[in-house]
Amino acid sequence: MSNLINxxxxxxxxxxxxxxxxQYIENKAREICSSFNYKEIRTPIFExxxxxxxxxxxxxxxxxxxxxxxxxxxxxSVTLRPEGTASVCRAYVENKLFGLPSQPVKLYYIGPMxxxxxxxxxRMRQFVQFGVEVLGSNDPAVDVEIMVLAMEFYRKLGLKxxxxxxxxxxxxxxxxxxxxxxxxHFSPEISxxxxxxxxxxxxxxxxxxxxxxxxxxxxxxxxxxxxxxxxDEARIYFEKVLLYLDELKESYVIDTTLxxxxxxxxxxxxxxxxxxxxxxxxTTLCGGGRYNDLVEDLGGPTTPGIGFAMSIERLxxxxxxxxxxxxxxxxxDCYLIPIGDKAKIASTRILLKLxxxxxxxxxxxxxxxxxxxxxxxxxxNAKFVAIIGDEEVDKNTxxxxxxxxxxxxxxxxxxxxxxxxxRIKHL
Ligand code: HAM
Numbered sequence: 001m002s003n004l005i006n007x008x009x010x011x012x013x014x015x016x017x018x019x020x021x022x023q024y025i026e027n028k029a030r031e032i033c034s035s036f037n038y039k040e041i042r043t044p045i046f047e048x049x050x051x052x053x054x055x056x057x058x059x060x061x062x063x064x065x066x067x068x069x070x071x072x073x074x075x076x077s078v079t080l081r082p083e084g085t086a087s088v089c090r091a092y093v094e095n096k097l098f099g100l101p102s103q104p105v106k107l108y109y110i111g112p113m114x115x116x117x118x119x120x121x122x123r124m125r126q127f128v129q130f131g132v133e134v135l136g137s138n139d140p141a142v143d144v145e146i147m148v149l150a151m152e153f154y155r156k157l158g159l160k161x162x163x164x165x166x167x168x169x170x171x172x173x174x175x176x177x178x179x180x181x182x183x184x185h186f187s188p189e190i191s192x193x194x195x196x197x198x199x200x201x202x203x204x205x206x207x208x209x210x211x212x213x214x215x216x217x218x219x220x221x222x223x224x225x226x227x228x229x230x231x232d233e234a235r236i237y238f239e240k241v242l243l244y245l246d247e248l249k250e251s252y253v254i255d256t257t258l259x260x261x262x263x264x265x266x267x268x269x270x271x272x273x274x275x276x277x278x279x280x281x282x283t284t285l286c287g288g289g290r291y292n293d294l295v296e297d298l299g300g301p302t303t304p305g306i307g308f309a310m311s312i313e314r315l316x317x318x319x320x321x322x323x324x325x326x327x328x329x330x331x332x333d334c335y336l337i338p339i340g341d342k343a344k345i346a347s348t349r350i351l352l353k354l355x356x357x358x359x360x361x362x363x364x365x366x367x368x369x370x371x372x373x374x375x376x377x378x379x380x381n382a383k384f385v386a387i388i389g390d391e392e393v394d395k396n397t398x399x400x401x402x403x404x405x406x407x408x409x410x411x412x413x414x415x416x417x418x419x420x421x422x423r424i425k426h427l
Contacts, residue, residue: 008125009119009125010117010119010123010124010125010126011124011125011126012124012126020330021316021326021328022128022312024327024328025130025157025312025315025316025326026110026130026312028153028156028157029108029110029130029153030110032149032152032153032156033108033132033149036106036145036149037106038106038107038108038132038149039106039107039108040107040108040109040110041088041091041107041108041109042109042111043081043084043087043088043090043091044081044087045080045081045111045112046078046079046080046081047078047079047081047086047090048076048077048078048079049069049076049077049078049079050076050077051079051086051087051090051298052067052079052081052082052086054086054297054298055085055086055089055090055264055294055297055298056082056083056085056086056262056263056264057204057262057263057264058203058263059200059203059204059207059263060204060261060262060263061261062082062083062115062261062262063082065116066082066115066116066117067079067080067082067114067115067116068080068082068114068115068116081113081114082113082114082115083113083129083262083309084111084113084129084131084133084309085131085133085262085264085291085294085305085307085309086264086294086298088107088109088131088133088135089133089135089291089294089295089298089300089305092105092135092295092300092303093295093298093299093300097135098135098136098300098301098303103136103137104134104135104136104137104142105134105135105136106132106133106134107132107134107135108130108132108133109129109130109131109132110128110129110130110131110312111128111129112126112127112128112129113126113127113128113129113311114126115127121317122311122313122314122317124311127311127312127313128311128312128313129309129310129311129312130309130310130311130312131288131307131308131309131310132146132149132307132308133305133306134146134305134306134307135295135303135304135305136303136304136305137304138292138304140237140240140241140243140244140268141244143241143244143267143268143290143306144241144244144245144248144250146288146306146307146308147164147166147245147252147270147272147288147308148248148250150272150286150288150308150310151164151250151272154272154285154286154318157315157319157324157326158319158322158324158326159274159318159319159322159324160322161274161275161276161322162272162273162274162275162285163253163272163273163274163275164245164250164251164252164253164270164271164272165252165253165254165255165258165270165271165272165273166241166242166245166252166253166254166255166258166268166269166270167226167254167255167256167258167259167268167269167270168226168230168234168235168237168241168267168268168269169206169226169259169260169266169267169268169269169289170226170229170230170231170234170266170267171231171233171234171237171266171267171292172266172293173231173233173234174226174229174230174231174234175206175226175229175266177229178206178224178226178228178229179205179206181224181228181229182205182206182208182209182223182224183201183205185219185222185223185224186201186205186208186219186223187201189219192217193208193211193214193217194211194213194214196211196213197211197213197214204263206259207259207261208220208223209223209257209259210257210259210261225257226256227256234267237268238267238268241268242254252270258270258271260287260289264291264293264294264297265291266289266290266291266292266293267289267290267292268289268290268306269288269289269290270287270288270289270308271284271286271287271288272284272285272286272287272310273285274318274321274322284314285310285314285315285318286308286309286310287308287309287310288306288307288308288309289307289308290304290305290306291305291307292304292305330381331360331380331381331382331383332360332361332362332377332380332381332382332383333354333359333360333361333383333384333420333424334354334359334360334361334362334382334383334384334385334386334400334420335362335363335373335376335377335382335384335385335386336350336351336361336362336363336364336385336386336388336398337364337373337374337377337385337386337387337388338363338364338388338389339370339387339388339389339390340389340390342390342393343388343389343390343392343393346388346393347363347386348363350386350398350413350416351363353413353416353417354417354420357417357421359417359420359421359424362380362382364376370387373385377403378403382403383402383403383404383423383424384400384401384402384403384420384423385400385401385403386398386399386401386411386416387399387400387401392410396412396413396414397410397411397412397413398410398411398413398416400416400419400420402423
């Protein structure tokens, strides 16, 4: 055991016991997407590095510090995807989904993302995002549809104290005016800020507002707010979003400092947080927003877009923080206990028949004593054990015992499937 190889930092093994939770959550995500009429898209785990440089933005922390990029034999640089939106937009353009008869295009994805971050609870280097993207509609009702989808999803899983935080980042015109005001505001004091912020003043002054190092600087608190710079169009758009939220009685908090860490956003930006009982310092479960220029920036036709993403890892931490137990069942329906070689051979045939009928069944493969096999059946939460000895083989029967009640009956092979199905709810 001297040369143990461990998993890389910031990654996780999802073992049986926990993997059932993942499956449950993923199934719920698929169900809700289906009822909101979103279709699944699966894009590659790695893309050309340029996609994220152009899509997510050259000046973002993700692109500057967190990408897993490498060059394959003589090829261009490729990157393990740090997020899904740029890939979905690339696929939308490449596969000409703008030409589909049914519009807008409503997509969802569930898959691993990679960011070279400093690992802590809820911040992994490999994590799984569930995300949705709607391409081709500029209707504020869509902004609200995706927020409600995320909120309903969390509520269905039993989460409480959810806080929907929303802001508008305005359109290009609003952003330009805001940018100029921020540069004026921070310039005289910029030497007192961290190095990152000093370069952000040139490249992306908005990002100074959510700097992790300088967040207590008084100039951040006194900085002008985006809502002072909205164009009429941006203000009206935001008002409509709020109107639809009110109509659906979805409560929200407006936070004019919410800027988000990716460059492609304009208009609506939102995050969903767990209010109160968080986990560590991270309480953001989900983030998203509108990106009306991204498809065009990636070489496609002018196409408005909006979406969100959330990680399953943070969701699980949220469920844990609120002591929510998902209703997963890993019960076995029937455990077969053969006694003797002849019965062992016959039991493989019975086992297959049960399984073909959708009954969860298993058999001892360690040739253990009968008593130990009973223990194994209990460990698997089996509803029934079927005991098969020479005599039963000759009569084509089994002794079927219900573990909870200890009641036992002799059942013919031919009747076994129906008998068990009759007694078990999930079948
Ligand atoms: P993001 O805010 O970078 O946005 O990430 C969205 C969510 O992914 C976060 O709220 C969190 O749940 C999860 N997440 C991010 N980084 C980590 C990490 N290191 N470990 C665990 N979970 C993490 C985006 O990715 C955008 N693509 C969202 C979007 C879609 N905007 C429009 N469409």
